[in-house]
Amino acid sequence: MADGRTWRLIYNPEGDTTDVVAYGAAVAEGRIAGKYQLSNTSVPDTLIVQRSTVRGIIAGADVRIDRDLATREGIQLAKAARQGRNSARAVGTIQLSEVMAKGSRAYDAKPVQPEDPAVILYTSGTTGNPKGVTLTNENFLFQRNTIVPSIMEFTESDRTVGVLPLYHVYGLSNGLIPTINAGAGFVMVAQYSPQNLLSAIADTKATIMPAIPSMYQHLLTIARARKTTMPKSLRMCVSGGAPLPLSVLREFMEVFDTQIVEGYGLTETASCVSANGRGGVFKEGSIGPVAAGVEMTIFDDDDQELPIGEVGEIVIRSSTVTPGYWNDSAATTEAINADGWFHTGDLGYRDDDGFFFITDRKKDLIIRGGFNISPREVEEVIMLHSAIQDAAVVAAPDKHDQEMVVAYVVLKEGESLTARDVMDHCVANMAPYKRPKNVVFVDTLPKSATGKVLRTELRGEATDRRLVERSE
Amino acid sequence: MFGRKKAKEAAGSGGAVAVGLGEMLQEITKRYKRKQAIHFENVTYTYQELDENANRVAGGLEALGVRQGDRVAMMLPNIPEFAFTFFGIQKLGGVAVPFNTMYKGREISFILKDSGAKAIVCLSNFANLINEIRDECPDLKEVIVTGQRTLVFVDPDATVNVQLVVEKTNFESADSVFHTVGGVLVDTFQAAGVKDAWYKHMGAVRAHGKKLATILVSEIENLYVVNVVGFLKTMDADPLFRVLWVPPEIKDKAVEPSTSVEEESGTTVTLDAFKDLLVEQFTKKLGVTFDAGELTRDEQLAYEKNRALAGRI
Numbered sequence: 001m002a003d004g005r006t007w008r009l010i011y012n013p014e015g016d017t018t019d020v021v022a023y024g025a026a027v028a029e030g031r032i033a034g035k036y037q038l039s040n041t042s043v044p045d046t047l048i049v050q051r052s053t054v055r056g057i058i059a060g061a062d063v064r065i066d067r068d069l070a071t072r073e074g075i076q077l078a079k080a081a082r083q084g085r086n087s088a089r090a091v092g093t094i095q096l097s098e099v100m101a102k103g104s105r106a107y108d109a110k111p112v113q114p115e116d117p118a119v120i121l122y123t124s125g126t127t128g129n130p131k132g133v134t135l136t137n138e139n140f141l142f143q144r145n146t147i148v149p150s151i152m153e154f155t156e157s158d159r160t161v162g163v164l165p166l167y168h169v170y171g172l173s174n175g176l177i178p179t180i181n182a183g184a185g186f187v188m189v190a191q192y193s194p195q196n197l198l199s200a201i202a203d204t205k206a207t208i209m210p211a212i213p214s215m216y217q218h219l220l221t222i223a224r225a226r227k228t229t230m231p232k233s234l235r236m237c238v239s240g241g242a243p244l245p246l247s248v249l250r251e252f253m254e255v256f257d258t259q260i261v262e263g264y265g266l267t268e269t270a271s272c273v274s275a276n277g278r279g280g281v282f283k284e285g286s287i288g289p290v291a292a293g294v295e296m297t298i299f300d301d302d303d304q305e306l307p308i309g310e311v312g313e314i315v316i317r318s319s320t321v322t323p324g325y326w327n328d329s330a331a332t333t334e335a336i337n338a339d340g341w342f343h344t345g346d347l348g349y350r351d352d353d354g355f356f357f358i359t360d361r362k363k364d365l366i367i368r369g370g371f372n373i374s375p376r377e378v379e380e381v382i383m384l385h386s387a388i389q390d391a392a393v394v395a396a397p398d399k400h401d402q403e404m405v406v407a408y409v410v411l412k413e414g415e416s417l418t419a420r421d422v423m424d425h426c427v428a429n430m431a432p433y434k435r436p437k438n439v440v441f442v443d444t445l446p447k448s449a450t451g452k453v454l455r456t457e458l459r460g461e462a463t464d465r466r467l468v469e470r471s472e
Numbered sequence: 473m474f475g476r477k478k479a480k481e482a483a484g485s486g487g488a489v490a491v492g493l494g495e496m497l498q499e500i501t502k503r504y505k506r507k508q509a510i511h512f513e514n515v516t517y518t519y520q521e522l523d524e525n526a527n528r529v530a531g532g533l534e535a536l537g538v539r540q541g542d543r544v545a546m547m548l549p550n551i552p553e554f555a556f557t558f559f560g561i562q563k564l565g566g567v568a569v570p571f572n573t574m575y576k577g578r579e580i581s582f583i584l585k586d587s588g589a590k591a592i593v594c595l596s597n598f599a600n601l602i603n604e605i606r607d608e609c610p611d612l613k614e615v616i617v618t619g620q621r622t623l624v625f626v627d628p629d630a631t632v633n634v635q636l637v638v639e640k641t642n643f644e645s646a647d648s649v650f651h652t653v654g655g656v657l658v659d660t661f662q663a664a665g666v667k668d669a670w671y672k673h674m675g676a677v678r679a680h681g682k683k684l685a686t687i688l689v690s691e692i693e694n695l696y697v698v699n700v701v702g703f704l705k706t707m708d709a710d711p712l713f714r715v716l717w718v719p720p721e722i723k724d725k726a727v728e729p730s731t732s733v734e735e736e737s738g739t740t741v742t743l744d745a746f747k748d749l750l751v752e753q754f755t756k757k758l759g760v761t762f763d764a765g766e767l768t769r770d771e772q773l774a775y776e777k778n779r780a781l782a783g784r785i
Contacts, residue, residue: 020626030768046638060621088691110564180559
């Protein structure tokens, strides 16, 4: 142990950014060399305290930096020492390259059963914690070989733009998997920006694009601003996650000379189960007729089928539907009845032609950019703050038909906080898309006789508040 | 229960259909070996390369003790390693648990616990975040990181860099390195006037929930190398972010609200004073004494080489 030893102290108060890397590396190299020369007593254990006299960034090889701009801004750049097999590695971790080196190029896929789980995707529900949706091999098999081909054809000559995150069911099930299943090419876009997406389409002559409505809107904004020709390679596009305004759909199809189908699906259905616009048949505001192999209908509160035109809950039965939630049989039983019908939580109706329409949501769920947000989960995080007595979170309309999170906060007696304080607390504790965009301090929350927060009242208030802001 | 045969029929194809996603990739690769499967920036991977990389992941995970049915979490953006890992897990018959890269500690901890994930594959930047919640996730055995994505800001007014290069025999384990350095830093910051400074094992030193210092412990051969960045004054990171291309999830974690000695205590501490406090606390905690020194001649040569390498960005 260290007790009683003498360590060397190197103090470098006038160093620069590269010094921060070089001093530590030099001492480590000396110590390692010492080990082999059996002379490490000559180089003692060392504590280095440094300051850089210039502003700088120490960055790994995979961090991209605008060097010219850095020079202009007076920012010094230094390359961080590589972490890995033959160099220092963070304790408790192992590099993926090291793991891969333990395997070989040949490996026969283990035979799996259709009912075996292949993927668990966590999605926010109405309860506090997210639920793990178990998706089986059969769910993916049915989705890629039956549902997807009935909506859009992937061929070996296609190139799909992978701009949707692959940890989301939409990007995975309607992007990566059908592309690989067809022997097509998958163009990965690591970070979405309209310009990145447009470049990826143009550079690779992409032919298929699954995306969300805001991306279509952003691409159109660029097209309108530039007035130059947009790439015409896209053969087929899919929009999902939120409704795509008809005007955007039409303009995009014209400017990019392409077709768009609007899909509807959930994590629990391994993504798409219906699509509007197939074969050019499009009904405004509809999620379309069902895809092949999918049963979809409307139930009342007693799980009785409702006639055409009547509003009830949209239910789905298909081999693409999850067998249930991971570790949560109660939630599974609540969502899927004995006959295998999955309750989507979306309210809607169907028309004479078999087109379905969504009218409202049954559950207290906020959806932003295709991601589900559980109001309760956000409330629980807000209430971790020691100055907060109570909180309720609701959805309010945001730009581009998105929903944003608005938090109503009741402070403990004698406490004072700013909206910024509440937001800072949220920054440290939750993903950005879940964070409230507005914080409203109130004396009490509207509650029912049983103490349940009346979100409908708050929702009305949140909506009105926004309208006032808009007109200012 | 569906059998393999029935499932293949249900999927609407009479021919040979792969049931699993690992088998799917394997079958497709036989047909399209040299065809491009993945494009990422200026790099492309053919089907054969994708399949081989997935095979390496499958075999490598197996060597680490991951078995059919085990859950493997993934916290990755859209990079080729996502595809290698995802299909590797499928080939092994494992269960992939990909989740949002913007999730924070509490959210990640729930998913790792609930799924019982045995391993997680994530960007190297997320290693600290995972380490910090590791003791809450008893099933998690392996933290597998990818990418060279170190990102450290230095600022003449705001930051101090502390490094410790020590023989492993000074400590019982890597765990005790974290404990000791965390403890020394907490005491140092408290002595500098930040009364609320605290440390979470394998995480950051914080005050009022905000980051005061980060600790990274690495190992190489016979050594532990500890890198600490501490904040003496509030840093304006905006100019630094302007020159970077940073995915939102990285920026979001890099800008986890930070604080400083000045902000917390209302007083400034000079680098000299901080150094003295640090040395005092190391002496107190470890019983070591310090001799001021310079690099040896051999080290000086290594320093010049490493300076040149670090500058070649």
